[in-house]
Amino acid sequence: MRLQGKTILITAAGQGIGRASALACAKEGATVIATDRDAGLLSGLDMETHPLDVTDVAAIVALRDRLPPLDGLFNCAGFVANGTILDVTERDWDFSFDLNVKSMFHTCRTFIPGMLERATKTGTASVLNMASMASSIKGFPNRTAYGATKAAVIGLTKAIAADFVKTGLRCNALCPGTVDTPSLRGRIAAATDPVQAEKDFISRQPMGRLATTDDITPMVVFLLSDESRFVSGQACLVDGGVTI
Template sequence: MRLDGKRIFISAAAQGIGRASALACAAEGARVIATDIDAEALSTLVDEDNRIECHRLDMRDGGSVAAFAGRQPPLDGLFNCAGFVHNGTILDCSEDDWDFSFDLNVKSMYHAIRAFLPGMLEQAGKTGGAAILNMASMASSIKGFPNRLLYGATKAAVIGLTKGMAADYVGRGLRCNALCPGTVDTPSLRSRIAAAPDPVQAEKDFIARQPVGRLAQASDITPLVVYLLSDESRFVTGQAVLVDGGVTI
């Protein structure tokens, strides 16, 4: 199996891409530490081989993340998946909105990487490699979208964080990449569609911007997650990897 024997941490694993990634990594032989702030939803995350262990963890709480990491064996892989999509222009963005989005979308990655990095570097020295994967987006420094100013700013920061990490640790066996999905059919997207003045039209608009003619499914994204956390990607680092259905052609 492609992740056999690897220990991988995944945040925001209760639903959407995080949940699908936890199951995909477990199916490929990894021991998965799945975390989320939603303990009830996380409790339903079960795999047949009992490779997934679930823990409630608020990634915005640096002290809790550091304490949790201190109780864990070294990781082989870290997938920072937690995030929030703010809707609106800069005039719709309060300072509280700005702070919350950067705390969850960017600073949570800072907390996780700072907490787990020493052990990952130790593990990379023993095994020859370890991998960090950060959730970014096509809505970032790659492309601007209407009503995604704050979200795009946070995801641009994620790409910058990823490239800086890759440059700092490329000589020590640590790879760091960013995943940049297109529009994925997740519970988060469905809540945004439902909140629109015309949900039917909102869904049509989301689909229309994908040249392939449909929304992505989480299963379209997880093969890249497995690849970028596996030894198959041992020569890939510092990349913003697009899975966008042709939006940025």
């Protein structure tokens, strides 16, 4: 039970990587608090659940006040805007930064004081931020807003890690490759040619397939566990070899 005794909050836990991570962490003994903007998506999870819009600062603070200090925080919520710099609307640009970066800033700032408290007692606490291989690591076509926000997430992650490295609080970024999730399926379905769109997503993965959420969750568990106690400030790739 690699997460026994730990209390871990996961955002966007209703589906995809967030839900799979909530289940994986619970299986490893964690007390998981699963949140999602759509409370209906949290049904069926055998753990504590709360509706949470991570762009609502007051809601984040209100939830913190109902919970014990956290040992782990996984900021999983995000949005993928499509288009080059000539295509992305200002609305999509602003929403991408609000959800992918600003909400993470507020969530970290709200929960980190309690996590520092826990780190003092246990020697370690872990923040994990959802980034992407599409970021400062590698550029991808039609991902201007998304890549910019995920690059910002990596920068935020490194800043938090540097500020608190002597306290036992660690902060890392998870950078997945192309993962078969409801979000990806939605983007494929919205394409002009969905069959070709799926082939294109697969073709950019050297391993010749999309990642499953089960390919990603072992890294999530590792980075939230004490096994990674000497790892901080890292952009951790699980990308099927895209960035070799």
